[in-house]
Amino acid sequence: xxxxxxxxxxxxxxxxxxxxxxxxxxxxxxxxxxxxxxxxxxxxxxxxxxxxxxxxxxxxxxxxxxxxxxxxxxxxxxxxxxxxxxxxxxxxxxxxxxxxxxxxxxxxxxxxxxxxxxxxxxxxxxxxxxxxxxxxxxxxxxxxxxxxxxxxxxxxxxxxxxxxxxxxxxxxxxxxxxxxxxxxxxxxxxxxxxxxxxxxxxxxxxxxxxxxxxxxxxxxxxxxxxxxxxxxxxxxxxxxxxxxxxxxxxxxxxxxxxxxxxxxxxxxxxxxxxxxxxxxxxxxxxxxxxxxxxxxxxxxxxxxxxxxxxxxxxxxxxxxxxxxxxxxxxxxxxxxxxxxxxxxxxxxxxxxxxxxxxxxxxxxxxxxxxxxxxxxxxxxxxxxxxxxxxxxxxxxxxxxxxxxxxxxxxxxxxxxxxxxxxxxxxxxxxxxxxxxxxxxxxxxxxxxxxxxxxxxxxxxxx
Amino acid sequence: xxxxxxxxxxxxxxxxxxxxxxxxxxxxxxxxxxxxxxxxxxxxxxxxxxxxxxxxxxxxxxxxxxxxxxxxxxxxxxxxxxxxxxxxxxxxxxxxxxxxxxxxxxxxxxxxxxxxxxxxxxxxxxxxxxxxxxxxxxxxxxxxxxxxxxxxxxxxxxxxxxxxxxxxxxxxxxxxxxxxxxxxxxxxxxxxxxxxxxxxxxxx
Ligand code: SF4
Numbered sequence: 001x002x003x004x005x006x007x008x009x010x011x012x013x014x015x016x017x018x019x020x021x022x023x024x025x026x027x028x029x030x031x032x033x034x035x036x037x038x039x040x041x042x043x044x045x046x047x048x049x050x051x052x053x054x055x056x057x058x059x060x061x062x063x064x065x066x067x068x069x070x071x072x073x074x075x076x077x078x079x080x081x082x083x084x085x086x087x088x089x090x091x092x093x094x095x096x097x098x099x100x101x102x103x104x105x106x107x108x109x110x111x112x113x114x115x116x117x118x119x120x121x122x123x124x125x126x127x128x129x130x131x132x133x134x135x136x137x138x139x140x141x142x143x144x145x146x147x148x149x150x151x152x153x154x155x156x157x158x159x160x161x162x163x164x165x166x167x168x169x170x171x172x173x174x175x176x177x178x179x180x181x182x183x184x185x186x187x188x189x190x191x192x193x194x195x196x197x198x199x200x201x202x203x204x205x206x207x208x209x210x211x212x213x214x215x216x217x218x219x220x221x222x223x224x225x226x227x228x229x230x231x232x233x234x235x236x237x238x239x240x241x242x243x244x245x246x247x248x249x250x251x252x253x254x255x256x257x258x259x260x261x262x263x264x265x266x267x268x269x270x271x272x273x274x275x276x277x278x279x280x281x282x283x284x285x286x287x288x289x290x291x292x293x294x295x296x297x298x299x300x301x302x303x304x305x306x307x308x309x310x311x312x313x314x315x316x317x318x319x320x321x322x323x324x325x326x327x328x329x330x331x332x333x334x335x336x337x338x339x340x341x342x343x344x345x346x347x348x349x350x351x352x353x354x355x356x357x358x359x360x361x362x363x364x365x366x367x368x369x370x371x372x373x374x375x376x377x378x379x380x381x382x383x384x385x386x387x388x389x390x391x392x393x394x395x396x397x398x399x400x401x402x403x404x405x406x407x408x409x410x411x412x413x414x415x416x417x418x419x420x421x422x423x424x425x426x427x428x429x430x431x432x433x434x435x436x437x438x439x440x441x442x443x444x445x446x447x448x449x450x451x452x453x454x455x456x457x458x459x460x461x462x
Numbered sequence: 463x464x465x466x467x468x469x470x471x472x473x474x475x476x477x478x479x480x481x482x483x484x485x486x487x488x489x490x491x492x493x494x495x496x497x498x499x500x501x502x503x504x505x506x507x508x509x510x511x512x513x514x515x516x517x518x519x520x521x522x523x524x525x526x527x528x529x530x531x532x533x534x535x536x537x538x539x540x541x542x543x544x545x546x547x548x549x550x551x552x553x554x555x556x557x558x559x560x561x562x563x564x565x566x567x568x569x570x571x572x573x574x575x576x577x578x579x580x581x582x583x584x585x586x587x588x589x590x591x592x593x594x595x596x597x598x599x600x601x602x603x604x605x606x607x608x609x610x611x612x613x614x615x616x617x618x619x620x621x622x623x624x625x626x627x628x629x630x631x632x633x634x635x636x637x638x639x640x641x642x643x644x645x646x647x648x649x650x651x652x653x654x655x656x657x658x659x660x661x662x663x664x665x666x
Contacts, residue, residue: 008655008658011644011647011648011651012644012647014626015624015625015626016624016625016626017624017626017627019641019644021648021651021652021655023662030492030493030544032493032495033495033496033545033546036495036496041638043638049663050663075493076493078493079493116662118659119662124543125542125543126541126542126543126567139567140543140567141543141567141570142543142544142545142548142567142568142570142571142574143545143571144545144571144574144575144637145570145571145574145637147638148637148638148641151638151641152638152641152642152648153648153652154641154644154648156626156637156640156641158624160566190480190537190540191479191480191536191537191540191563194537194563194564194565194566195566221541224537224540224563224565224566226566247661251660251661252661254661255659255661258659290480290482292480311477311479311535311588314477315478315479315480318478406489407489407490408489408490408492408493415512425482425484425541425542427482427484427485427541428484428485428507429484429485429488429507430484430489433488433507433512
């Protein structure tokens with residue numbers, strides 16, 4: 001599948017560096033550096049209609065009826081205002097703060113049908129890998145590369161190696177796509193897929209809805225993958241049909257015929273193969289400061305004293321020191337101060353449904369936020385009454401954006417605060433300086449809200 | 463972009479694996495326009511207390527305040543695609559990072575800014591760091607043309623780098639002008655491509 005898509009985007013080659021045609025480019029407020037480069041070089045934007053911008057990182061998640069004027073911090077407000085100015089100047093489509101379709105740059109394009117099978121998509125954001133769930137090649141790039149893409153609609157790249165992960169088995173109750181990808185990262189290590197484009201295959205993946213596939217592809221970067229992909233199938237096509245940017249009528253039929261040619265042939269060869277048995281998994285939590293520091297919730301905090309490798313021992317000890325955890329304590333006993341359900345990993349409608357199912361069983365004991373990934377998700381959830389389930393259980397129902405995932409819109413943890421979070425990174429200070437993050441699935445996050453600790457969500461299903 | 467040719471400089475050992483770009487440039491500094499302020503931003507939350515006092519972090523100690531080379535561990539620069547992580551390294555004075563593996567996007571961002579990422583075997587980076595800890599302030603030489611690293615003891619390691627990356631770094635070439643030479647090819651390509659998959663093109 002990768003080769004078929006890659007080959008049709010090659011314009012030229014210089015000693016193994018390929019000049020690739022870019023179908024779609026995505027970015028957010030953080031691309032101010034790329035615009036400075038464009039301006040400095042007096043380059044125009046070559047195909048503005050293929051470039052899409054999103055207000056997500058810097059938007060507030062409450063008080064949104066006031067629009068931009070509601071952002072108190074002038075520096076943050078400027079980021080939002082500048083994106084609007086820059087996109088207007090260059091004729092780029094912006095899903096702005098007031099747009100009824102507003103949301104995170106990895107949530108909105110699939111919803112709008114901008115993400116399609118067979119595309120080469122880039123984003124000035126590492127989690128662009130999310131879009132590979134539709135059978136496209138999608139990856140993150142830096143500001144210089146983004147300036148290059150905008151100026152030329154092309155990108156210089158080397159061919160990545162390919163890695164297929166076959167995931168079979170049906171996950172038990174309380175085990176979700178998030179647990180599958182965390183288990184895979186724990187198994188392979190945070191650099192396990194470095195330099196590789198990962199194709200996720202197998203019966204578990206085939207059985208997942210698009211939301212689950214996106215969660216998995218989203219976190220490809222967390223084990224070093226250049227991108228993640230899932231072959232398009234009936235689930236993909238059913239999701240796409242009728243979306244605003246999806247082809248219509250005769251074009252839809254033509255597109256379908258083309259998309260069906262994309263999946264890898266039987267016997268396709270990959271540079272590397274891995275596998276995982278999803279049937280054997282328990283809900284996962286992270287205990288440290290790298291996504292590879294993940295373990296089944298039934299486990300215990302590791303004891304560095306029992307690790308023979310010196311480098312590993314130092315690393316674990318440093319992580320536990322930052323996280324303020326005692327070796328050997330049960331993971332399910334870790335008490336949390338807050339809960340965050342949101343981010344481009346887990347803020348789609350299926351995620352909110354899973355969390356709501358748990359939220360019905362009690363009341364939140366710690367401040368717990370629900371931040372839907374987009375206005376569309378928010379509206380859908382409200383139509384299903386999920387917002388009332390959450391607010392009835394004491395959760396806060398907020399407006400879409402990246403919010404606590406990266407803590408630059410003003411939402412952040414206080415130093416020392418511990419958060420059960422459905423986002424993708426538990427790096428030091430990711431959710432605010434000194435904040436401590438435990439990555440979990442939306443259902444596990446809801447269970448943490450109800451119990452005030454990293455409880456095994458399966459307790460709620462008996 | 464400044465060309466990178468050959469550099470002999472103080473090398474700082476950073477022993478941790480998985481140093482992510484959030485460490486190199488904490489997220490709240492992403493909005494800072496590129497400039498000298500980035501020197502302070504590098505590893506900001508590891509280097510400074512909330513009130514601005516220095517913490518005990520290796521880059522705050524002499525002679526490492528003048529380091530030009532980082533010798534790291536595995537998976538350096540993983541995480542976010544932020545190029546500001548490279549600006550922070552660059553403005554601090556770092557021109558080359560030696561590690562056993564890199565986050566892909568970060569490595570590419572380094573090259574676009576005249577900062578050379580060098581991949582050596584894990585046992586080699588460990589060995590070089592050990593020497594640096596034993597002799598703080600020792601220098602390492604990175605020679606891009608020859609594709610070699612020379613450690614304080616004089617041992618030479620060869621590294622691989624893609625020829626195009628190498629040439630761009632040696633000459634300080636910027637990509638956009640390189641790509642402009644393909645304008646005609648681009649037009650032909652796009653026309654054929656549009657015919658094959660017309661639905662991909664958004665009409666406005
Ligand atoms: S939700 Fe988090 S990971 Fe996703 S784009 Fe926003 S900041 Fe990045």
